[in-house]
Amino acid sequence: xxxxxxxxxxxxxxxxxxxxxxxxxxxxxxxxxxxxxxxxxxxxxxxxxxxxxxxxxxxxxxxxxxxxxxxxxxxxxxxxx
Amino acid sequence: xxxxxxxxxxxxxxxxxxxxxxxxxxxxxxxxxxxxxxxxxxxxxxxxxxxxxxxxxxxxxxxxxxxxxxxxxxxxxxxxxxxxxxxxxxxxxxxxxxxxxxxxxxxxxxxxxxxxxxxxxxxxxxxxxxxxxxxxxxxxxxxxxxxxxxxxxxxxxxxxxxxxxxxxxxxxxxxxxxxxxxxxxxxxxxxxxxxxxxxxxxxxxxxxxxxxxxxxxxxxxxxxxxxxxxxxxxxxxxxxxxxxxxxxxxx
Numbered sequence: 001x002x003x004x005x006x007x008x009x010x011x012x013x014x015x016x017x018x019x020x021x022x023x024x025x026x027x028x029x030x031x032x033x034x035x036x037x038x039x040x041x042x043x044x045x046x047x048x049x050x051x052x053x054x055x056x057x058x059x060x061x062x063x064x065x066x067x068x069x070x071x072x073x074x075x076x077x078x079x080x081x
Numbered sequence: 082x083x084x085x086x087x088x089x090x091x092x093x094x095x096x097x098x099x100x101x102x103x104x105x106x107x108x109x110x111x112x113x114x115x116x117x118x119x120x121x122x123x124x125x126x127x128x129x130x131x132x133x134x135x136x137x138x139x140x141x142x143x144x145x146x147x148x149x150x151x152x153x154x155x156x157x158x159x160x161x162x163x164x165x166x167x168x169x170x171x172x173x174x175x176x177x178x179x180x181x182x183x184x185x186x187x188x189x190x191x192x193x194x195x196x197x198x199x200x201x202x203x204x205x206x207x208x209x210x211x212x213x214x215x216x217x218x219x220x221x222x223x224x225x226x227x228x229x230x231x232x233x234x235x236x237x238x239x240x241x242x243x244x245x246x247x248x249x250x251x252x253x254x255x256x257x258x259x260x261x262x263x264x265x266x267x268x269x270x271x272x273x274x275x276x277x278x279x280x281x282x283x284x285x286x287x288x289x290x291x292x293x294x295x296x297x298x299x300x301x302x303x304x305x306x307x308x309x310x311x312x313x314x315x316x317x318x319x320x321x322x323x324x325x326x327x328x329x330x331x332x
Contacts, residue, residue, distance in 0.1 A: 014217060018224075022165045030160050034153065034285055041290035048286075048293060052303060055282055056310040059164050063171045063314055066178070067321065 023062045033058065085233060085283075085297040088304075092276040093229050093239045097222045097246035099269050105254040107214030115207035123211030128247070131219040139227040139236050148234070149288045155228030156285025162221070163277030170271035171311055175318035222246075225277075232284045275311065279303035 019027040033054045040047035104124070111120035172178040222243055230239025283300050286293060293299035 010213075010217075014220060018221070019161060023168065026164050026168070027161050030157060030164065033160075034157055034289065037286055037289040037291060044292055044294075047291045048299075051286055051291065052282060052306050055160070055164070055278065056307065059167050059171070059278070059307075060310070060314050062164065063168045063175075063318060064321070066168060066172050067318065 023066065025062050025065065026058070029058050029062075083297050084300050086235070086238070088276060088280055088300050089229050089233060089235060089239060090242050092273065092280055093225055093242035094246045095269055095273045096225045096277060097243040098250050099273055100218045100222045100225075101246055101250040102254075104215045104218035105250055107218075108211050109254065111207045111211045111214075115204050119204035119207035120211040123208040123213075124215045126208075127212045127215035127219055130216060131223050134220070135223050135226055135236075135240060138223075139231060139240075148232075149290075151231050152284040152288030154288075155232050156281045156283070156288055158224060158228050159277045159281030160285060161281075162224070163274050163279075163281050166270050166274030167278055167307065167311055168274075170267055170274050171314045171318060173267045174271070174315045177318060229280065232280075271311065275304055275307045278307050 033051060036054060037047060037051050040050060108120050108124045111123070169178060226239045226243045227236070230236035279300055282303055283293060295302075
């Protein structure tokens with residue numbers, strides 16, 4: 001692969017990682033919320049309430065999905081606590 | 082100074098500082114492992130390329146693309162970046178993710194470099210690793226500068242805030258070198274995530290045609306909403322720890 005090809009591949013990987021690296025959900029859901037903003041642009045009150053609420057809901061859901069399991073207790077460790 | 086200008090300065094400075102701490106971690110790891118000359122040359126070359134990128138992409142963007150289109154595109158990019166940082170900050174604060182990236186980045190970079198073997202006087206590996214680290218972290222800074230600056234037609238001000246962050250992080254980094262774990266990374270990322278999400282929501286909305294009540298004054302309100310929501314999420318997730326995984330052999 002040429003130097004230019006490697007740079008282009010790295011640039012493509014950067015954007016993939018930027019948009020989808022942390023969560024597959026955030027980018028497509030954000031695009032959907034942008035669509036909602038356009039749809040509600042003539043209904044001011046609804047727009048200024050619904051758009052921030054959708055964003056809060058998205059972050060909360062993405063964080064909920066990103067929870068990590070607690071480590072398993074080692075041999076001899078109790079279940080309690 | 083308007084709310085939007087103040088938020089621009091703080092958001093660009095803080096976001097740039099966080100990315101630069103990660104870049105600095107890589108440069109320090111390269112410098113310690115393979116020698117400082119090539120590490121610093123790689124970092125300086127990456128900064129030079131990034132300045133060219135900001136000039137080549139940012140200036141035409143600000144001059145020739147309609148402001149509403151810029152605001153929708155960069156608002157969306159800022160939202161994705163801000164949501165991601167906020168999500169990670171909430172996960173860290175609630176104990177679902179390790180608190181520091183820097184130790185991991187440092188260990189990973191040192192491990193990679195040791196695997197490459199002994200350094201020569203002019204170290205191509207050190208140059209490449211340092212360049213790549215600074216360039217990739219710096220591209221995020223460039224996106225923030227171009228998007229935040231472009232959205233308000235204040236590219237120069239955004240670039241100046243990023244340059245100030247470079248000077249501060251570079252100076253502090255030179256003084257403390259390997260003490261990067263002392264940086265309150267999660268707190269900064271949390272604040273920056275809230276600011277980027279708020280600015281992104283504001284500009285995306287303005288670009289889409291939503292008239293925010295109070296104009297720029299809606300930004301502090303959005304900041305308050307996302308701050309309160311993230312504190313609530315952290316409190317809830319602290320009580321929602323997943324059970325340990327079930328062993329594969331058990332049925």
